[in-house]
Amino acid sequence: MSTLGTIFRVTLFGESHGTGVGAVVEGVPAGLKLDLDAMRHELARRRPGQSKLTTQRKEEDEAEFLSGVMHGAATGAPLAIFIRNTDVDSRPYDATRDLPRPGHADFTAWAKWGPARDHRGGGPFSARTTAPLVAAGAIARQMLAGVKIAGHVVEIAGIEVPHEIPFAALAGAEGHATRCADPTTAVLMEHAITRARSEGDSVGGVVEVRAEGLPAGWGGPGADGLESELARALLAIPAARGVEFGAGFRAARMKGSEHNDAFDVDHAGHVTTRTNNSGGILGGISTGMPLVARVAFKPTSSLPRKQDTVNLATMKPAVVETKGRHDPCVVPRAVPIVEACVACVLADAKLRAAAENKR
């Protein structure tokens, strides 16, 4: 079970090869007319089997509302979303039940739960649980009128987008299977993924997400701050290994005079900064500048090749070869998931800011 948020709360449940996956979403304002087309669109962006670069599992990902919705609008009560698993083939996992895949959560699930764990398709660790997160993210986006959130792939297999892409051009990333907004780099990335797949290997990369239209003043100091909440949500995405904001790890190599974002006032009388090395957050609180975060994803651990492991039944060395359907690179499919995390955290921050201002 995994819960994000304080007022806008999203609790995820489910397994890859069980009956389905779902989310209980609390804090949706009563009367909010749910934009189901927008939700379907986001779910379709995350869905597997859309291009030759992803796993060929085919899921319809039709969200069913079990509670909290009447005549298409939120009632204010907890909203339960359920998405059935339909294209399940657990046979490849039965043969490797006792053989944990290196790099996956098979071993740690066994260490925590023993033989009762659901070993099929990664069980609760599967990225399948991010489908209801994306559905919740679609609701969060509706609650964030005026805030635009867009993600894109900036690095795969060490191949980086060489320049900053303007916000308006980020939508162009959807036109390429890699979700990279720079067409030349996108082709190089695609070749790297195809090559890795043909070699029985996988590659990782980095998703950048930006949010524009945020007012200054959302968030708070310390662990309740926007950076902490965003990092918590983003690192919970399967295969996420690191999160940075603005200049991120590069800040460690900059001088203060280079890194500080000088303040200015825009035509509308709002305080702005001339640069945005802070990534739109100072002291855990939004500055009003675009929020910029990057999430690093590891290469997919399930590989169609022999890997050394241990047989957990005999405790003897063994070899495992993954036979299921897998993404040779999870990064393109992670883009709508990263956006959904940001939407959920920002919707919560908005409600918290409104609650604080009332006091």
Ligand SMILES: Cc1cc2nc3c(=O)[nH]c(=O)nc-3n(C[C@H](O)[C@H](O)[C@H](O)COP(=O)(O)O)c2cc1C
């Ligand atoms: C969109 C997406 C798709 C994924 N697909 C696969 C996959 O096909 N095979 C796999 O082994 N891991 C896949 N993963 C990653 C695993 O779920 C993840 O590595 C595993 O649960 C262990 O968690 P950790 O890497 O966060 O430690 C995917 C992750 C994402 C975000």
